[in-house]
Amino acid sequence: MKITADEFLRRCADGERDFFGIKLTNADLSRANWNEPNPVGKSITGVNFSEGDLSGTDFRANDMRGCALSASKLVGCRFDSANLTEVVFRDADLSNASFVGAKLLRADLSEANLTGADFTEADLTDASLPSFDKSVTWEEDIAIKNWVIQTVQYYRKTNFFEQYKDLSDEELANTLKRLCQKEDSITGGTFNGSYDSQVIRYDKQRILQGEHLSFAISINTYQVKELGN
Numbered sequence: 495m496k497i498t499a500d501e502f503l504r505r506c507a508d509g510e511r512d513f514f515g516i517k518l519t520n521a522d523l524s525r526a527n528w529n530e531p532n533p534v535g536k537s538i539t540g541v542n543f544s545e546g547d548l549s550g551t552d553f554r555a556n557d558m559r560g561c562a563l564s565a566s567k568l569v570g571c572r573f574d575s576a577n578l579t580e581v582v583f584r585d586a587d588l589s590n591a592s593f594v595g596a597k598l599l600r601a602d603l604s605e606a607n608l609t610g611a612d613f614t615e616a617d618l619t620d621a622s623l624p625s626f627d628k629s630v631t632w633e634e635d636i637a638i639k640n641w642v643i644q645t646v647q648y649y650r651k652t653n654f655f656e657q658y659k660d661l662s663d664e665e666l667a668n669t670l671k672r673l674c675q676k677e678d679s680i681t682g683g684t685f686n687g688s689y690d691s692q693v694i695r696y697d698k699q700r701i702l703q704g705e706h707l708s709f710a711i712s713i714n715t716y717q718v719k720e721l722g723n
Contacts, residue, residue: 524562544582564602603637613640623687638687642667645693654697670696 496517506528520540527547540560549569556576564584574594582602590610598613601621608624613636623637646655646663658666673696675683685692695701 608635608637611636613637616640618644618687621687638685639667641687642670642685642693645690646670649690649694649697654694654700657697657699 496519498518498521502516502518502521502523506526517537518541519537521538522542523546524542524544525546526543528551537557538561539557541558542562543566544562545565546563547567548563548571549567550571551568552572553576554572554574556573558573558576558581559579560581561578562582563586564582566583566586568583568586568588568591571588571591573596574592576593576596578593578596578601579599580601581598583606584602585605587607588603588611589607591608592612593616594612594614596613596616598616598621599619601618604622604624606624618637618641621641623641624635643663646666649655650663655666658669661669670693671685674685674692677683677696
């Protein structure tokens with residue numbers, strides 16, 4: 495059922511909180527405030543929720559493409575299996591939020607508080623993540639850790655990191671983090687979740703510098719050796 499922003503706000507003011515199945519498009523709901531676990535919507539594309547307090551809201555399996563939630567308080571919200579393509583979470587408080595299986599293609603999570611957030615099996619392809627803070631532990635910076643693990647999983651399918659075949663994906667991610675801390679003076683020994691090359695550069699059997707390869711694919715500033723050459 496499609497409703498307008500005015501109708502949605504009126505129903506909220508009347509105490510209604512269960513909006514399961516509604517369709518709301520390109521509405522301005524900035525600075526909206528409610529703290530209820532009831533499900534919201536089904537298709538709420540392009541909606542502006544910026545600077546609101548939506549803590550505890552259930553957005554599971556919603557189509558939220560292009561929504562703006564910058565500077566919003568979203569503590570404990572559930573975004574499991576939601577389509578969050580190009581959603582802006584910049585500077586939002588997403589502590590203890592759940593993104594299990596969510597699609598976050600090109601989403602903007604820069605400067606967001608992701609403490610305790612769960613990104614298990616989430617797709618963070620081309621998402622902008624908070625810069626790695628060396629004062630935050632690897633376990634606390636779960637978004638960066640999950641991005642490294644997902645990058646490892648992807649490139650292992652094309653025979654990267656064969657020298658680490660006895661390590662699990664998480665063990666390999668931890669190994670690459672230690673290598674980054676030891677070797678990368680350019681980034682200060684941190685990952686920022688922006689470029690795959692930050693991860694695969696540590697496969698010294700596949701990543702080479704120079705123009706002498708018989709076959710190579712350029713990835714950023716690196717050369718990738720094709721197996722067998």
